[in-house]
Amino acid sequence: MVDFFNSKELLIDGISKLKSSKIPNPEIDARILLSYASNYQNTIYMHNDISISKKDKNKFYCFLDIRIQGKPVSRILGSRNFWKSNFLINKYTLDPRPDSEVIIDVLTKNFCNSGKHFQVLDLGSGSGCIGLSLIDEIKNTSLLSVDICKQSLEILNKNAHRLNLMNKLHCAQINWFENTWIENIKIITQKEKLFSKNKFDIIVCNPPYIKSSDIEKLQTEVKNYDPLVSLDGGIDGCDSYRAIFRDLRELLTIDGVCFFEIGYDLLDNIKIILKEFNLNLIKVHKDFYGHSRVIEIN
Numbered sequence: 001m002v003d004f005f006n007s008k009e010l011l012i013d014g015i016s017k018l019k020s021s022k023i024p025n026p027e028i029d030a031r032i033l034l035s036y037a038s039n040y041q042n043t044i045y046m047h048n049d050i051s052i053s054k055k056d057k058n059k060f061y062c063f064l065d066i067r068i069q070g071k072p073v074s075r076i077l078g079s080r081n082f083w084k085s086n087f088l089i090n091k092y093t094l095d096p097r098p099d100s101e102v103i104i105d106v107l108t109k110n111f112c113n114s115g116k117h118f119q120v121l122d123l124g125s126g127s128g129c130i131g132l133s134l135i136d137e138i139k140n141t142s143l144l145s146v147d148i149c150k151q152s153l154e155i156l157n158k159n160a161h162r163l164n165l166m167n168k169l170h171c172a173q174i175n176w177f178e179n180t181w182i183e184n185i186k187i188i189t190q191k192e193k194l195f196s197k198n199k200f201d202i203i204v205c206n207p208p209y210i211k212s213s214d215i216e217k218l219q220t221e222v223k224n225y226d227p228l229v230s231l232d233g234g235i236d237g238c239d240s241y242r243a244i245f246r247d248l249r250e251l252l253t254i255d256g257v258c259f260f261e262i263g264y265d266l267l268d269n270i271k272i273i274l275k276e277f278n279l280n281l282i283k284v285h286k287d288f289y290g291h292s293r294v295i296e297i298n
C-alpha cells in the first residue's frame with residue numbers, strides 16, 4: 001500500500017482537474033491548496049519534490065472539489081494576503097481585493113515620513129485590511145474602525161492581535177444610515193484615551209458600491225461568498241456615498257483628507273453627490289488596470 005505521494009504528481013493532477021472545470025489560475029490555486037492541505041509553510045512548486053501523506057492527499061482532493069464548486073481559495077483557507085500582511089476573513093467579511101491597496105499605496109507615499117500624529121477613521125472596515133495596513137505603515141497613528149457588522153469587527157480584532165496593533169485601535173459597531181452615526185463617533189473619540197480630538201486627519205472607506213441590479217451578474221465567487229451587505233450599493237450603487245458624504249465634514253480636521261474607493265463606472269455620479277454636499281474632489285487615483293478607483297476628497 002502506498003502511504004506517501006509525490007507533490008509534483010499531485011500538482012499535475014490537481015491542475016488538470018481545475019483546468020477541465022474552467023477554474024481561472026489553476027496552477028496557482030493547486031499549489032496553494034496542496035501547501036495548505038499538507039501544512040507546508042511555503043507554496044509548493046512543481047520543482048519541489050515533497051512527500052505528501054495519504055491523509056494530506058485526501059485533504060488536497062477535498063479542497064479541489066470545493067474549489068471546483070466555486071468557493072474561492074481565500075475562503076477555503078480563511079485568510080487572504082493584502083498589502084504586506086495576511087488577513088483572516090470569515091463569511092461576514094469581504095474578501096480583501098488588490099484594488100483597495102491603491103488607498104494604502106497613495107497614503108503611505110504622502111504620510112509615512114511626516115513624523116506628525118494622525119488620527120485615522122476606517123468606515124466599513126470589514127477584515128480591517130485597509131485601516132490596519134495603514135497604521136502598520138504609518139507608525140504615529142491611532143485608528144477608529146467602524147462597521148455595521150459585529151462579526152466582522154470580531155475578525156478585525158483578531159487581525160489586529162496578529163499584527164500587534166491592538167494598542168493603536170478602537171473599533172465600534174456603527175451604521176452610517178442612522179441619523180446619530182456622526183454623533184456616536186464623536187462620543188467614542190471623547191471617551192477613548194486613544195483619541196486626542198474628535199475629528200480625523202485621515203478617513204478611508206471602501207463602501208458597498210455594486211448596483212443592486214448587477215449583484216446577480218457577479219461571478220459565483222463573489223455573489224455566493226462575499227456578504228451582500230459589503231456589496232450592495234443600492235439602485236445606482238451610491239447609497240452609502242450619499243449617506244456618508246452628507247455630514248462627513250463634521251468628522252474631518254481642517255487639513256484632513258478622505259480616500260474613498262469607488263466603482264470604476266461611478267465617478268460621474270459621485271462628482272454630482274460631492275458637489276451636493278460641498279466636498280472637493282482633490283484627485284482621482286487609478287488602479288493597476290487604469291480604472292478610476294480611489295477619490296481623494298476634503
Ligand SMILES: C[S@@+](CC[C@H](N)C(=O)[O-])C[C@H]1O[C@@H](n2cnc3c(N)ncnc32)[C@H](O)[C@@H]1O
Binds near residue numbers: 097124128176
Ligand atoms: C466593500 S466592504 C469593505 C470592507 C473592507 N474595508 C475591505 O476593503 O475589504 C464594505 C464594508 O462596509 C460595511 N457596511 C455596509 N453597510 C454599512 C453601514 N450602513 N454602516 C457601516 N458599515 C457598513 C460592510 O459590513 C463591509 O464590511
